[in-house]
Amino acid sequence: MSGAALALEHLSLRLGRFELRDIDLALSPGEILVLLGPNGAGKSVTLETVAGFHRLEAGRIRLGGRDITDLAPEHRRISLLFQNFALFPHLTVAGNVALALRAARRRVNGTVTALLERFAVAELADCLPETLSPGEKQRAALARALAAAPELFLFDEPFSALDGPTRAGLRDRLKQFLRESGITAVFVTHDHAEALALGDTLALLRAGAIVQRGPAVAVYRRPETVFAARFLGVENILEACFAGSEDGLSLVAIGETQLRAEARASIDARRPLSLGIRAEDVVLSRGEGAGDAANRLGATVTAVAEGGALTRVTLDCGFPLTAALPRREALALAPQPGMRVCAEIEPAAVQLLG
């Protein structure tokens, strides 16, 4: 694992009834990893373990070549940032930064004033955290975190208490800051859109173990299991059977209907399998379709739900299917319950799930 900024080597631990099993990850310098998963999957525990708050049963943690497995949290040079950025409520902004500077005596990273100015919070030096806006809190917390000159940033759902627009704005600014500073970071979130926006790589956790990991976009496009597909926002998950191969594509049958899907080597042909189809990958047009090579299906609209940017259309094409249409397309098609339409799904958009 040489050259890795952070290496988690087969981490295992037990906390009451919860278990973390064989967490194995490596980050290159400047990489942003997102740990994604439902509540109770072990994301926060993993983060707290890296920060040094839980004793491992097995495994090693290396940070920039140093073995930090047995170091106390205050000696790891890792900055942990929580929801709302956890500024100390009884200290002013300057007090928060000053405490961090004092704690980091031997590796002081500038002065309070310099840090506050760098993050444009100098005029808030004497304010208490409760009076700050979310953006100001984030900047003050970053100033405080940098005071200790950490080698790694860990973020535990930093935006979870914020409303949508504020959240997106802060997220983009934080990512820009991390990029420009070349900081290696790990984020924890249960929001796949946030994971995609922040992460270079994704690790999907379930019940204390990693179920899938890889480049963020690849994981999003190619979930490998039903769990991963559901969690990454795939709305259509269908039971199917393998029905052969044709022209390098897999044929799968859902009841009477056959669909073509991009082949995947690891699929066991004898077992029933599941298909995942993103609602936004279903293209609707007027007219009839007939299960041909292009996956064009005849369908009846059963329900239409306005959802702002996307309109959700529920279809019956021998099996239930949901399509999400961008606003323009929805206006052009004007779907109504009972209407006959043609639903088209590219073979590449049909995911075979293990």
Added chain:
Amino acid sequence: MLRLALSQTPEALARVAAMGDVRHAILLSLEAALITALFSGLLGVPLAYLLARARFPGKAVVAAAVDLPLAVPHTVAGIALLFVLGRQGIIGAPALALFGLSFWGTLAGIVAAMLFVSIPYTVNAARIGFEAVDPRLEMTARSMGLGPWSVLRHITLPLARRGIITGLTLSYARAISEFGAVIILAYRPMTAPVMIYEFFLRFGLDDAAAMSVLLLAISLLLFILLRALAFGRLAAPGAGR
């Protein structure tokens, strides 16, 4: 209380206040209660922290035991203390032999009785104070490079101080008012509640009522002052540092 206070003429109060014994008893009560509050803090606050943060077997038993003095009649508490702290008690005997410390009819005895019945208030209020401190703030501080003691000093204690001060104030108040346990362990030197009881038995209601009102007035003033000190000026922003 108000009815009692209004029943007294200034002359009656002045006459009682002029008695040397009365002044001495009230001062002794205040002094013993202050020492009690001090010990409540030294023993009760760490215990409160453990109950709020640590996980250990028998925690529920310890928590229940802390509340026990609140549930038993204080005469019973005094008799129980006498068994432990008396001349032949398991603490009383070695204390007397090693340090010449006797709990029988001494200030130490008064403090012991007061502490036993008043420490639950400190433990419970401070525990609530500690439990209200978000552990994530402490984790953040640790990851910034602060050791466990620094975190306690700079983060946990300042954030829990409201609960701690409330607890100490309550313990102090409870200590001043303690009668049952004190009278069994140390009838003399006489604290104010004991002397009021004696006045009542020897001289009747009038003198006892006058001294009661005097004690009430002094206690009231004291607590107004304490609260102002703790939550007024000192609780101003940034004062926690």
